[in-house]
Amino acid sequence: DQQVKQNSPSLSVQEGRISILNCDYTNSMFDYFLWYKKYPAEGPTFLISISSIKDKNEDGRFTVFLNKSAKHLSLHIVPSQPGDSAVYFCAASARGAGNMLTFGGGTRLMVKP
């Protein structure tokens, strides 16, 4: 059973608009959450993270929101750019699990010019 789920396999957004990527988790021990971005034929690259003691973290056009009670996090990209077209993975780490990350299935974002 997947502990981290990204229920939308794909998302299409117009350039300049907001992209919202969602992620749900089931493990209450998760205390750190990350988003990775992956282009074709490349490895994933770290994008942004959030600790469970926060509910929001912002980095330029990227903001991650965490709702612990709902076990839900989301990544907002504003404004979306064609270069943001990629697969986005949500990941989580549990207390006591060292640096091991559990990844979601990914969401393919397409930003149309």
Next chain:
Amino acid sequence: NAGVTQTPKFQVLKTGQSMTLQCAQDMNHNSMYWYRQDPGMGLRLIYYSASEGTTDKGEVPNGYNVSRLNKREFSLRLESAAPSQTSVYFCAGTPGGTNYGYTFGSGTRLTVV
């Protein structure tokens, strides 16, 4: 800086053949990981090495073995390849401790026929 280097980039194996996927990092990372990526499944941890000289099983270790040859190198071996091992394999490294900033290699696309 090369970062994390994986070889080969592509490989086709026949069922029952063996092979070793190589991974080397020049970032002085203590911890290294092997993940496989399958459609809709995200990245699943096969094996990891928290530090030089140690290795542990991840979520999907069956059919694989690993060797942490030294701090730089972490190899993944398939002793008798099966079609279910057709996947894209990613090696990653991180400094360790509470740093979750994985650096991924560019991947090895393996097809078992």
